[in-house]
Amino acid sequence: MMKNDKISAYPIRIAATAAFGGFLFGFDMAIINGAIIALEKAFSTGTLGMGIKVSPMLLGAAVGAFFGGQLADRFGRVKCMLAAAVLFFIASFASGAASNIYSFAVWRVLGGIGIGAANIIIPGYIAETAPSNYRGRFGSFQQLAVVVGFFAAILSIFFLTSYSGGAEKILLFEKETWRFMFWLGCIPAVLYAFSLLSLPESPRFLVAKNKISEAEKILVRINPSCDIRAKTDEIKRSYSFASATKFRDLLGKTERGKTRLYPVVLAGIGIAALQQFVGINVIFYYGNVLWQSVGFNENQSVILSVLTGFVNILTTIAAILTIDKIGRKPLLLFGSAGMSAMLLAMTIIFASAQIDVNGNPILKGLPAYSAVISANLFVIFFGMTWGPVMWVMLGEMFSNKIRCMALAVAGSAQWLANFIVSTTFPLLAKNLGLGSAYGVYTFFALFSFFFVFTKIQETKGKELEEM
DSSP: OOSSSOOOHHHHHHHHHHHTHHHHHHHHHHHHHHHHHHHHHHHTOOHHHHHHHHHHHHHHHHHHHHHHHHHHHHHOHHHHHHHHHHHHHHHHHHHHTOOSHHHHHHHHHHHHHHHHHHHHHHHHHHHHHSOGGGHHHHHHHHHHHHHHHHHHHHHHHHHHHHHHSSTTSEEETTEEHHHHHHHTTHHHHHHHHHHHTTOOOOHHHHHHTTOHHHHHHHHHHHOTTSOHHHHHHHHHHHOOOSSOOOGGGGEEEOTTSOEEEOHHHHHHHHHHHHHHHTOHHHHHHSHHHHHHHTTOOHHHHHHHHHHHHHHHHHHHHHHHHHHHHHOHHHHHHHHHHHHHHHHHHHHHHHHTSEEOTTSOEEOOSHHHHHHHHHHHHHHHHHHHTHHHHHHHHHHHSSOTTTHHHHHHHHHHHHHHHHHHHHHHHHHHHHHTOHHHHHHHHHHHHHHHHHHHHHHOOOOTTOOGGGO
C-alpha cells in the first residue's frame, strides 16, 4: 500500500488503457439495440428471432470468459487482451457484411468470444497492477469504458439514422444503415489493439512464471514507495508453482467431507449472475423496442436511449469517486434497495396499463413519463453500484492462485445470466406482459440485497495477497 495519497500517472495509464476493452462491449451492446428492428426486417425473423440476434454474442462471451482466464494464466494478460481485440475487429466487419441470419449469428459468436475474454481478463489485470488504496477506482474504469462505449454507439445510431431516415434505409454504397453501425465497431477495436502494445505484463503473472526481475521493474514504477523485494516475496508465497490453475483448484471439502466450490467462488458467481438477473440489459439491448412499444417513435426512442447512456456515465463517475471511501459492500446494498424500488414501480406501471390489439401496453401522459423516469432512476442506482462494483469485486476477492480461473467461472455465469435474461425477455413481454417481466427482475433485485448482506465480504483496502 502506498504511504500517501500521491500516485504517478503510470498506474493510471495502465488501468485506463486496459479498461478501454470495456468500450468494445458497451459499443456492441448499444449497436444491437439500434439495429435490432432493422435486422428483424432484413432477415425476416419474429419475436424469438429478436432474442436470437442478441444471444449469439452472449453465448460466445460465456465461452470466451471461461477459456480467457485459463489462457491468460498460460500466455499472459496483455497477449490475450490483444487477441480479443483482433477477434472483435473481425466480427464487427463480418457482422456488417452478413447476408443471412446464420452467418450473422456465427460472426456474433466470434465477437462475443473476444468480448467475453477481454472483459474477464481486464478486472484481474487492473487489480494486479493497481495500488491497493486506488484499486476500487481503477477497477471502476472498466465499467466507465462500457458506458462510454454505449453512449458513443447511441450517438452514432442517432446521427446515422437521422441522416438516412432509419436503420433499415440505404446510407452509402447501396448498403443499409445497420451495416455501418457494426462496421463502426472496427475503429475502437483497432485503437484498443494498438494501445495494448504499450502495456506491461501483470507483475503477478511474471512472478508466477518466475520472471522476478521483470516483475520488480514494473512494481517499482507502479508503487515506488513500497519494499519491492518484500512484495515480490509475498506474491511468490501466494502462488503454487507446481502446476497451472485448473477448475479442481476451486473445489474444497466441507466439514462432512463433500466436495464443493469454495464459498468465495460461489459468492463471486452469485454477484456476477445477479448483476444480470436484475434486468439491466433489458434497458440497454431492448431500449428502442421497449419505448416504441409504449408509443414513442424511433427518433424519440433513440433520444431516450441517449439520455440513459449519459445518465449511466455520470453515475459511474460517481461510483469511481466513492468506491474506495464508502466500500464495496455498502454500495451493493444501496444499489439493490434502489433498483428494487424502481423495478417495482415499473412493474406496477406496466401491469396496470391498457393493452392494444398487438399486446403492447398503452402508456400516455403521466404513466409514460413515470416509466421513463423509473427506468432512468433504475439505471442510476445500477450505474453507481452494481455496474462497476461487481467487476471490482471479482477482480480482487479471489486469491492470486485461483484469480483467473475463478474470474473465468464467475464471468461465464455473468454472460450466461445475460443470455438468459436477454433471450427470454421478448417471450416474457409478449406472453406475460411487461408488468410480469419486470416483476421477475424485481424479485432478483430484492434477492440480491439479502445475498450481499449474508454472503459478501468487504475487500476495501486489502492487499491481493491477503485474499
